[in-house]
Amino acid sequence: MTVVSFFRELYSLDTLDTRFTNSSSTPLKLVNEDTKKPGTRDGKAQSTEGSPPRWRTPEFFVYLAVFLFCVPNMYWAVVSVSQPDSPNYSKYAHLLSPGWLFGRKVDNSDAQYAGFRNNIPYLAVLVLLHPFLRRVWERYTLPNQPVLNGSAKPTTSSQAAADTRLQNRLAFDFVSALIYVTALNGFSVLKILLILLINYKIGTALPRNAIPVTTWVFNIGVLFANELAQGYRYSVMSEALVPFFPGIGDWGKILDSYGGLQPRWEVLFNLTVLRMISFNFDYYWSPDRSRAGSPLEKKQLDVSALSERDRVTVPAPASTYTSFRTYVAYVLYPPLYLAGPILTFNDYISQSTYRSPSVSTKRTTLYGIRFLLTLFCMEFLIHTAYMVAISKASPDWSVYTPFQLSMLAYFNLHHIWLKLMIPWRFFRLWALVDGIDPPENMVRCMSDNYSALAFWRSWHRSFNRWTIRYVYVPLGGGPGGGSGRLRGIANMMAVFTFVAIWHDIQLRLLVWGWLVVLFVLPEVAATLAFPASKWKSRPNTYRVICGIGAVGNVLMMMSANLVGFAVGVDGLKSIVHGIASTWQGALFMLTACCTLFVGVQVMFEHREEEKRKGIKLKC
Template identity: 40%
Template sequence: MQKYFLSLFSLSTLDGEDKFMEGVKPYIDYRKDTLSIEELKFSSRWRSCEFYIYYCIIFFAAILSLKTTYDISNSSHHNYSRFSKYLQRGWIGGRKMDNTDIQYATFRNNIPSLVFASVIHLSLGFFFDYFVKYFKVLKDNIRRRTLYNNIFSFIFLIILHGTSIIKIYIIACFSYSISYIFLNSRLNPILTWFFNIFILFLNDIYKGYSFGSIYYKLSFFDRYSGLVPRWQIHFNFTILRLISYNLDRYWSRKVEFFQVISLPDSQLTEKDRIDIPCPDADYCFRNFFAYIFYAPLYFSGPIVSFNNFISQLRYPSKNISSSWLKKYFLRLLFCFFLMEIMLHFFYVVAISKTKAWEGDSPFQISMIGFFNLQMIWFKLLIIWRFFRLWALCDKIDSPENMIRCINNNYSFLGFWRAWHRSFNRWIVRYIYLPLGGSKLLIINIFVIFTFVAFWHDISLKLFAWGWLITLLILPEIIFGYIFQSKNWDNWSLYRHLCAIGAVVNIIMMMIANLVGFCVGIQGTKEMISRICTSYKNFFFVLSVFCTLFAAVQIMFEIRNYEKRNEL
């Protein structure tokens, strides 16, 4: 039993045993490690005196952090009255719960409906596939599954968005027409990008365009807006799929991109499914709609390229097994209940919403920011894994978005590769490489994070976040180039120098994410000013630096352990 429980948290539980064995290493950090290959041959530092000191520091810091966050969330705290009105009745230990995060609250409150929708989708799909496959015209996997998915998605979207499905389908048809009319022309990718960015802008400005605002005689269409009237919020993910379809189709027609490769379906890797173009007949209207409105991944991904999606319809992934799905489900369930415990004992989201930190110590304020970031990571992990599990049960293997714990990151570049990984891969394929890759690295980083901010929401705090990330990545790139391990291996203090740089990185990452996704520019400035303006807080700042230094040393050793064991 203990062995099985521990296996739930193994690497293979995230991406499947077969994929893990075939060489797809989900946890690899592409940043150059601080140790050379020669040093890696020596025994690990886990049981060294140095690391026992680090363990003590981290253990003490963890206990103190949890207790402090619990204390500022208690009814006895002097700021409790300022945020208590936002708390709801809970179900653990008679405590209230903090359900003020709108995104997670929407997901959490609708879990029964989402589970019901997933069961209906999978059950009807099974029966449809079982009975219809005997018809000669529908023996082909793709025809059969796209027909079912198109029927289900149409009904699904009507229930969700009501008459707004008309607007959604019109936008999709316009995007499809670009790839159809300008098939081989360079205007295809140019117009695709222009049109979809323009749609993102219009969606934000006009908030989904009511029919009455388009033409007053159409206002009766606005009476039924569905269960989710704000369709434009979820349409951002559809935009990514629209771009993926058009560009995959465009590249499939280019000789330099086309590869004549014949592989047995059992040998197809994820990279093959993405890179090898589909046959021309697969880039059709039917497959287009089945892909962009695929129900399990419609709301929030994970994002799958068109080529990969169609390849999996034709040759279902061999990685998906019932034992893996069971482990994945149990791990998701564990994460969900852990999130419930945090919501019942740590009210940091409500505190940050009301800025109820008046009179709090620098350490208490820092814990409000720190645990807000933990909540963001946890909520996205749960949401993405729920929808990925739904797709996996339907034999569609999308990328695992969260592949490393938020507290196990010290590199800007490594962090963004491990956070929303499917979006990162999408960006690499459709923006980074077409714009020249590493040849124009700085320009690419600026363009990418500007687009990421724009895609999330057109707001000052997100643009500030995107440009701040761009600015803060530069020192890591520059110093990483200057202090390469191959040139500095012989210096005994090299590892500690890297750790100091990593600590600065972590602090900057926290600040940037607080700006973009927690308390905004003003809230972050207020937090920093309360922590750093007085010389009396010097000891606190120094202790934070030392704690992060110890944590980074452990992170380094985790990377070295992964290299030693080829993980």
């Protein structure tokens, strides 16, 4: 294997997630150990689609020249204002920490990423220790059991072995989850288990028609209560009970003093809420509740080799829904507890019963190498570019040129993309090492997006799939037709309102959610006004029109994400004012739009290249 072929395989979609190179309706037994060859999908040859390649045309040689000139200058614009002699340095110097690259300080001022970065050594030990302990557990509890996966033909004995494997994994997951969460959150584990128990009773004990509304009211209420009550401190609760139990006050303080490694358990509890909702609705939709026929019997599906779609939609065995231990094992599953990705209850049970064929030593190793390279990219960025510290210091934006302002905003978004992707990939890597394959959360680089709709399919992809299954579709989705489109827009507004509340209860995130929906509307209108079917005879003209619209999309997506996750509304106003207040700024914006147009055309061609290889992603 040459270096080029190694990196080609390392950065292939198949290495990232086999869901991208296999149809969701294809049984996973067709996923084999070897990386797919170009032009195949689901192990079958695919017809070549897409336009003829343009990479070697004069047009794209011009685009290459633009890239070679612009990209280094874009990066240097941020590096140049991150030097000790640059404007505002004294305002944010206190936010920098000692670094280990190039003798420079590191911008570790983002609290969310710093919490992960500072604990990487301990987390790395867990990635090795947790799967190792499972192997030891299995060695002594399943000494003669074969590894079951989708390639195994179901027989009476293999089904018994599958049931044994499921119970064995659930037992280990339950014990390890309690130990893990107790170590993380100390005595707050009692609060967590109480919330889990209430939700479990809602899903299993209430009349069927009361479950959906009660589940949503309770779980959204938990999001608000966790924020307002700041994690329900024992000392506050004990003080309220002192008049009735005089000696209880000290006990509250003692319990609070043992808060574990992460005393503020409520900060990262939002993902647990999603799994609680998933359990309740997967049980609500199961044939045991609806008294409908089993999908396995209707479709004559092979339970040992379900497709990715069937793993999500086919109900788990009835016994798993009525076991509180199984429910806790799923909701608190250690590799995915803190940051996800999000795995539905049905999928978790299916993979715990039969090992997914997509989980292989080769893929997991390549995925781990890819994660380490991404981690190093982040280290390189925060050692050389201090855009996060600059934005936190409330600087005098007027000292920067329009180009520098726009690059500070742009690389701020890149930092957000990396700080989310790295933990997601780390915890997914942990799950892969443990034999579970959750969905990949980041499909494309942040700079490889031109469609608002496609962007939200590829950003936090497991959450997007969760909202579609548990929110968007139950609300009615968005079918075609005038009234259907209006309903679809209303449903999108409801979805993004929930998404904003779920992230954090802040006004700026609500504004972000509503801006996302608002900025999707022009794309929907343009798609209706310029249908691709009417431009088949003029593909280049249509490509230019789409490119112009995509430039507007990119600008709107950047604005929405800056408001929601970086500088807020006031910060965005300051940046826009700094760029647009002079004729130099206006000239820069025109140049920036032309450069974005070039980037968009390369994105178009990248997707055409994927089609030629038989890969069709909706993002």
